[in-house]
Amino acid sequence: MNDPIYTLEQRQQAFGQLKDVKSELAERGWFPATSGNLSVRVGEFTPDRFAFAVTSSGRDKSKHTAEDYLIVDGGGRPIEPTKLKPSAETLIHCEIYRLTGCGAVFHVHTVFNNIVSELYAEAGSVPFQGVELIKAFNIWEEDARIEVPILPNYADIAKIAGLVEDRLNLKIPGIVLRNHGIYAWGANVFEAKRHLEAFEFLFEYAYRWKALNL
Ligand SMILES: CSC[C@@H](O)[C@@H](O)C(=O)COP(=O)(O)O
Numbered sequence: 001m002n003d004p005i006y007t008l009e010q011r012q013q014a015f016g017q018l019k020d021v022k023s024e025l026a027e028r029g030w031f032p033a034t035s036g037n038l039s040v041r042v043g044e045f046t047p048d049r050f051a052f053a054v055t056s057s058g059r060d061k062s063k064h065t066a067e068d069y070l071i072v073d074g075g076g077r078p079i080e081p082t083k084l085k086p087s088a089e090t091l092i093h094c095e096i097y098r099l100t101g102c103g104a105v106f107h108v109h110t111v112f113n114n115i116v117s118e119l120y121a122e123a124g125s126v127p128f129q130g131v132e133l134i135k136a137f138n139i140w141e142e143d144a145r146i147e148v149p150i151l152p153n154y155a156d157i158a159k160i161a162g163l164v165e166d167r168l169n170l171k172i173p174g175i176v177l178r179n180h181g182i183y184a185w186g187a188n189v190f191e192a193k194r195h196l197e198a199f200e201f202l203f204e205y206a207y208r209w210k211a212l213n214l
């Protein structure tokens, strides 16, 4: 039996952080129809051994209950005995943690991220250039250009997770699934939320810019 890699205190802290960020994002309407999922890493990290707290599957993310979160290992399997099911998209979180060593991963479905992912699907990424909020990704050069990768939205989540390594860019803390939603991450909850907000600002900007030029 392996030693635990997180303490009870770290577990409770992660659940508390998830609760806070979940209610904040729910207030913005970023979890329509039970969509979206959130996770925060707990304890030590190596790419082949880590654990994280993740939202349980199919729940109303605007409500708080005792059954909202559970802890899974780096393969997305519950570590503690539980009847809760981890998010159906846990394998994507696993890949993001494994590849980046980040501290939190947030996923939301919005009309703006869906439409923009569809607009740029053939190109395979969404380009942004010269918008101030690119600095939220710690990219400070003038007139910076970034490309946010778009992945196909297969029904088989393991198949999507298998594509993450090829497409993830360590300088850009996000990937979009086509007509589905964004995954944004960061070193901790504060940074992951900043990144998520910046991506959503940029998606709305891209949508409105396109609409103006019709
Ligand atoms: C009800 S639509 C959303 C789901 O299909 C899925 O994409 C999603 O984001 C939430 O799944 P979940 O298993 O609750 O984490």
Ligand SMILES: [Zn+2]
Pocket (backbone or CB within 6 Å): 035, 036, 037, 089, 107, 109, 180, 181
């Ligand atoms: Zn989703």
